[in-house]
Amino acid sequence: MPNAHTVDQVRAAEAPLLAGPPPGILMQRAVSGLVAYVARRLGRVHGARIVVLAGGGDNGGDALWAGARLAARGARVDALAPGRTHPEGSAALLAAGGRLHGPDPAPADEVARALVGEADLVLDGLLGIGGRGGLRPAHARLAAFAPPRRTVAVDVPSGVDADTGEVAGEAVRASATVTFGTHKRGLWLMPGAAHTGPVELVDIGLVLPEPDLRALDDADVAALLPVPGAASSKYRRGVLGLVAGSDAYPGAAVLAVGGALRGGAGYLRVITEGRLGAAPGDPHSRAADLVLRAHPEAVVTPIAPGDGTAMLAAGRVQAWAIGPGLAPGPPVRDLLATLLGADEPVVVDAGALDPLGELLGADPAVLRGRSAPVLVTPHEGEFARLTRLALGWDPRTTDTELARDRLGTVRRAAAATGATVLLKGARTLVVDPAGAAWANLTGSAWLGSAGTGDVLTGLIGSLLAAGVPATLAGAVGAHLHGRAAERAALPLAASDLPDLLPRVVTELLDGETAPKPGHCR
Ligand SMILES: NC(=O)C1=CN([C@@H]2O[C@H](COP(=O)(O)OP(=O)(O)OC[C@H]3O[C@@H](n4cnc5c(N)ncnc54)[C@H](O)[C@@H]3O)[C@@H](O)[C@H]2O)[C@@H](O)CC1
Numbered sequence: 001m002p003n004a005h006t007v008d009q010v011r012a013a014e015a016p017l018l019a020g021p022p023p024g025i026l027m028q029r030a031v032s033g034l035v036a037y038v039a040r041r042l043g044r045v046h047g048a049r050i051v052v053l054a055g056g057g058d059n060g061g062d063a064l065w066a067g068a069r070l071a072a073r074g075a076r077v078d079a080l081a082p083g084r085t086h087p088e089g090s091a092a093l094l095a096a097g098g099r100l101h102g103p104d105p106a107p108a109d110e111v112a113r114a115l116v117g118e119a120d121l122v123l124d125g126l127l128g129i130g131g132r133g134g135l136r137p138a139h140a141r142l143a144a145f146a147p148p149r150r151t152v153a154v155d156v157p158s159g160v161d162a163d164t165g166e167v168a169g170e171a172v173r174a175s176a177t178v179t180f181g182t183h184k185r186g187l188w189l190m191p192g193a194a195h196t197g198p199v200e201l202v203d204i205g206l207v208l209p210e211p212d213l214r215a216l217d218d219a220d221v222a223a224l225l226p227v228p229g230a231a232s233s234k235y236r237r238g239v240l241g242l243v244a245g246s247d248a249y250p251g252a253a254v255l256a257v258g259g260a261l262r263g264g265a266g267y268l269r270v271i272t273e274g275r276l277g278a279a280p281g282d283p284h285s286r287a288a289d290l291v292l293r294a295h296p297e298a299v300v301t302p303i304a305p306g307d308g309t310a311m312l313a314a315g316r317v318q319a320w321a322i323g324p325g326l327a328p329g330p331p332v333r334d335l336l337a338t339l340l341g342a343d344e345p346v347v348v349d350a351g352a353l354d355p356l357g358e359l360l361g362a363d364p365a366v367l368r369g370r371s372a373p374v375l376v377t378p379h380e381g382e383f384a385r386l387t388r389l390a391l392g393w394d395p396r397t398t399d400t401e402l403a404r405d406r407l408g409t410v411r412r413a414a415a416a417t418g419a420t421v422l423l424k425g426a427r428t429l430v431v432d433p434a435g436a437a438w439a440n441l442t443g444s445a446w447l448g449s450a451g452t453g454d455v456l457t458g459l460i461g462s463l464l465a466a467g468v469p470a471t472l473a474g475a476v477g478a479h480l481h482g483r484a485a486e487r488a489a490l491p492l493a494a495s496d497l498p499d500l501l502p503r504v505v506t507e508l509l510d511g512e513t514a515p516k517p518g519h520c521r
């Protein structure tokens with residue numbers, strides 16, 4: 001399971017190793033990992049051209065030492081320094097035949113541009129976990145020269161806050177990041193996560209505490225997937241009640257059902273909103289018609305808007321999901337209030353998010369009395385509205401807060417509402433009210449299109465109904481959803497995702513660490 005730690009946790013774990021002999025052992029371990037990565041990536045070190053961007057701290061030391069080892073293997077290495085440099089690192093580089101440009105005089109723009117232009121690889125060692133605030137001008141000037149496709153960030157892309165992922169001003173964009181000891185939180189958090197490229201972890205022997213942020217890998221997800229056993233039946237596998245789709249937005253219900261059918265629940269009750277005054281079982285709900293045409297295995301009950309009694313009369317369920325294809329308003333608020341009054345886990349999305357915000361605004365303790373969790377799945381815009389309605393946050397500053405400290409902001413929202421918050425976006429975050437947090441490392445930017453969230457809601461609801469705990473259901477759902485997107489033909493459409501999920505699940509279950517389908521658990 002990949003883990004991420006705070007800078008303070010990393011510093012504390014380094015301290016005992018820095019205190020003992022031999023001196024510099026941690027840096028030499030880090031450098032060995034970095035050089036191994038560079039050699040693997042270049043294929044041939046001899047004759048390669050490397051530029052090192054060397055800040056004044058140990059991050060610059062790592063990059064200079066790596067430059068020295070690469071120079072000793074026949075690479076041509078030029079270091080560009082915006083200020084003083086790590087003494088031993090720069091001495092090692094010079095001794096190995098590398099060259100140092102700056103700090104006095106500062107390397108001229110033409111020199112820097114020419115060296116970087118010819119470089120096979122640029123090592124960004126301007127700043128690591130010691131960086132504070134936006135890059136100073138001399139550092140920012142060099143960072144701007146780093147070519148994203150040929151730059152490898154050492155530990156952290158310079159200009160990205162290692163703790164929060166904040167990017168204040170200029171920051172290096174890397175094609176890969178080689179990080180030491182553990183993932184730093186900021187590598188997984190937007191906007192910094194967009195600067196890292198794939199992250200390679202080098203073990204330097206740190207003994208680390210409980211992580212502050214976790215992620216699931218394929219093996220973790222395979223182990224968490226609900227898999228039917230010999231004694232399973234459709235009811236025992238879990239029943240999901242999915243409240244989705246209206247005459248105005250029938251398609252969202254089809255997408256959510258598509259996701260729900262792939263999440264592991266054995267039985268799916270779909271409740272769609274029909275026309276005002278429609279009787280239970282009214283065959284003229286557009287959403288019901290569309291769902292049944294696309295997914296005959298769903299059992300669909302059309303209800304009149306806001307008719308909670310008819311919704312519950314659809315039958316017993318182990319979990320609810322509500323919101324896709326519903327227009328926010330008093331009828332949806334009534335349905336949601338009915339669900340919150342019952343004690344099954346609930347996923348709240350799309351058209352049910354504003355109503356939840358209103359219910360929380362009227363009674364901040366509305367979720368506290370429940371023993372079953374509530375999971376909300378907003379994107380950024382919905383998050384700003386939800387926190388305005390529920391907590392009185394100023395929506396004009398929510399974007400800024402998310403960019404400054406995404407994890408901290410979501411943690412505050414989860415703690416204050418009592419809901420588990422899944423904030424969608426590049427690097428979806430799932431945070432429970434006690435602060436336990438998961439970052440999703442799968443997916444692609446192609447997921448940013450209408451309807452993909454509806455598939456996710458159905459999928460997560462189905463995992464919940466099948467017995468996966470809420471926070472993990474969110475994290476597993478986001479992982480599967482992202483993997484499906486990675487396999488999609490481009491450009492991706494939301495309705496492609498349900499058909500891609502079986503391949504993803506089959507691959508995961510075929511993995512060595514995963515139980516086989518049908519295996520009794
Ligand atoms: N502590 C250790 O033993 C190890 C540290 N390692 C490396 O050391 C790094 C941390 O080293 P440091 O603590 O020296 O910190 P950094 O090298 O990240 O940065 C410290 C230097 O940057 C300057 N600085 C801070 N903010 C700045 C800004 N916004 N603009 C420009 N300059 C700024 C500081 O004045 C200081 O000179 C890690 O990221 C990692 O790369 C690795 O070698 C592994 C072992």
Ligand SMILES: [K+]
Nearest residue numbers: 124127156158
């Ligand atoms: K760096």
